[in-house]
Amino acid sequence: MTSDIEELTPDTCWELLSTESVGRLAVSIANQPDIFPINFVVDRESVVFRTAEGTKFAAALLGRGVAFEADAEADGVAWSVVVKGQAREIEEMYELFAAEDLPLYPWHSAPKHHFVRIVPTEVTGRRFQVVDWGQLPA
């Protein structure tokens, strides 16, 4: 049983991301960091999510650099993936119709008017066997 940390290929990162529906978006607002949990979906190696119009969130992220993270742990194995990129509102009509077909079901039912795509510049991920603290000497 290995205790190494596996650095993941981008392909594996996208595969793992596809298994999650909640991630966290880190943005910079007036040079201060902030984090927002979001419902997302993977679309052709980019991350797509919906957001309400006119929110502080929308103002902070559109056209800016963002970092997105998702993680999970199951059966003693944990992984995390981070996507860095630019957040871009999906405005082209053909893209918008395609986005509406994505299986993107936000948990919150408030109206969400904008689709945003994170166009990635970097995708990294790690996977490892979770340390079993119960087995270490007291």
Next chain:
Amino acid sequence: MVDTSTQELAENECWELLRTQQVGRLALIVDERPVIFPVNFAVDQGTIVFRSAEGSKLDTLADRPHVAFEIDGLLDGEAFSVVVTGQGTEIEARDELIDALELPLYPWNPGPKHHFVRIVPESVTGRRFRVADRRELHPDDTPPARARPE
């Protein structure tokens, strides 16, 4: 119609939720860009303490101590999230480090963990809402109808 109105949480509720989690995500600004990574953490008397091997990212804390820290989850059909913003400082004083080692802080990651960081909060906010059952929003199990151009 399912009620998914968002409830803003009181600070004590936020801390209760923080105490139920072992993993959170830290965001900071490095080279003027946001970075984010998961950390194992513990609550320590109104502060958050985490261990990390992400030395190069944490080096920036000396100049840019502002951080944001987040947890989220699903509890009994209700989604919750808590965000703490504040100042992160590496714990360097020997007696403080010894105390930090006694926290119930069990890093999942097997790599070396050389940095203990304490986040002193400036704001603690949280939200909770009942998760919308997508079958209630889309009873035919199809995406919502939208006008097609002719």
